[in-house]
Amino acid sequence: MTDAPLRHIVVVGASAAGLAAVETLRREGYAGTLTLIGAELDAPYDRPPLSKQLLAGDWEAERLALRTVEHLDGLRLDLRLGTVATALDPVARVVHLAGGDPVGYDGLIVATGVRPRRLPGGGGHVLRTLHDALALRGRLGPGRRLAVVGAGFLGAEAAAVARGLGCAVTLLEPAPVPLAHAVGERVGRVLSQAHLEHGVDLRTGVAVTTVTDGGVLLADGEAVEADEVLVAIGSLPNTEWLDGSGLTVADGLLCDEFSAAAGDVYGAGDVARWHNPLFGETMRIEHRTNAAEQAMAAARNLLHPQARKPFAPLPYFWSDQYDMKIQAYGYLRGHDTVEITEGDLSRRRFLAAYRKEGRLVGALAVGMPPKALRPWRQALLSKEQA
Template identity: 65%
Template sequence: MTQHRPPRRVVVVGASAAGLAAAETLRREGYDGPLALVGREAHPPYDRPPLSKQVLSGAWEPERTALRPAADLAALDLDLRLDTSATALSTDTRTVTLSDGSALDYDGLVIATGVRPRRLPQCELRGVHVLRDLDDALALRDRLRSGRRLVVVGAGFLGAEVASSARALGADVTLLETAPLPLAHAVGHEVGAHLARVHRAHGVDLRTGVKVDELVADAGRVTGVRLADGALLPADDVLVAIGSEPNTEWLADSGLRVADGVVCDQYSAAAPGVYAAGDVARWQHPLFGTSMRVEHRTNAAEQGMAAARNLFSPERPRPFAPIPYFWSDQHGLKIQAYGHLRGHDEARVVEGSLAEGRFLVAYRSRARLTGVLSVGMPPKELRRWRAAIAAGADGP
């Protein structure tokens, strides 16, 4: 899928961590031609993980999330198109059409359009929130204070982090999950059960195995959540955190293959001269031997850099084979993981103990070590397992 000469005109769609990493890498590699960076939001590129933690809790103001100072962005000599979306792509004419009616020609393209939150049918009600961008976080933060009733629908990492931040602000939090345990599909039964205990110990009303029937409203503002069993949960605000969908609609007539993301090869290439990076990219991981799409901050930056290098030097492409890393902060606990945890055959505590609340879990698939996760452990205890995962070993 790779092209065989360096690009002369590059467009990066998505002013995200992945998009910015791609733009910066192109300049570092020596690309000095026209470079457009297109972003849907009005804000310059900023960091998203703090939104559900430091920003929501009030510990950070919005300016602190900026990925780069204005001077550093200016030094990249970008054609920066903020508050602008890509609406269509023609790989035949190598043209990206924008929401303002203009078009950008390219011979090198990086797609980094990320994801958007899934929504419930009544998400238009006042008081119903999603959390993907900075404005979402600030709108919810303005509503959270002592005594406020927040219902969080979905106990994945995002929902769990918001529940933690809201409790720290004194809000009454109900956390709803359709599965028997939060996050068990990804981290295993034991870790899921431990996290459930942690939430309840911090005053979160965690309800598992439940389904939302409808959002209840009065005069256009949400007042509660009705469950499938008829129970009514009063709410001043509701956060919907039921997953995300890749932003690929604008690629409908592009000729690119789209299947829960932009489908790429092991080099992050989707077509000649076209690469994808970050949350929107589904690529063939050569180490784990599977197609994957990773929605974590570290992967976004790493894949943005990898895609840019392969775009700039197509004659010597390098496979993108990271050991994925992610972290989460919940009720003062640091949760960190390396590798590919989903689809594991075994999850076993190998250091510490669940009773202590400090432990490390090793995940194996077909006897091969594929991932590790730690809760409350120093980072060095986790990092030494990374090389073992890369080597396909049973342990460090």
């Protein structure tokens, strides 16, 4: 970190985090050159609807745009879409680009997000970009067979949408209980039951080795037939372009409590692993809300180095599956106890509190009104025990 004037700030990554960063910089009064670099050709758009409203056909692509062309023009950006960052030299303060001249900077925000994991050999659909979702949507409909590899939130949402479109769905998950690592076994079983009741062929404890022309092949040699295959087995942070930069990369760009990676280089969004003082842990969060909030915090800290504030958010996420609305606050991973404090698990209408070493670390609600989570959110923010 230096006190040198910031004549040129570069933001690499033009999704929700990158957009929030450049908007914050302008809102905070930054009048210098502002370059926004994005690997996709599309202007910034919202990703959560890809596995929900867009995949279902309820929304069209235009509705996902985060900002109008006029708004982007008003930010006075050096906007470079369809441009891939290939390397970073923090000593020379230069970002190298594929097929273009390097871009120098005085301040840099890394917001390059994540990409889907794939099975060995590739194959099948993934669901990360607008084009991924449109390609899969065009292949779904009554009588079609879809195999979904991975029963995490993304795979579960896609499976629910596909059933609603009339597809026969096989949901394949290596863990004994889907989502148990995140929400606990009891809650995971309840969420899984919804798929069974809606006619999904849910198979747990199975490993998929290969995507074939006619479906997938399991580790035990069984072939599962499908017309289409969606691979939803998690994601990898886009940090390869930082190799050799001297920045620390460990399942994401490692940042401190201010979201700073080094000097005038900050990280934001899905790619950033930072120390969250609220929980006293280093974490990387792939949630839409966190992407925007961290980008705003990083932009402010970059612009006002003498008044930096720690980024200590309470993570929030949501998921829609069938008629279930799932909402959660906190950092549920690593919890050691789960208590159902309200409602009824069997009716899929309940609130669960998560604790680690006796401390409240999260709360999750299914089928409950938003107000049910409010006191738990406040307790988590104030570090009280509820």
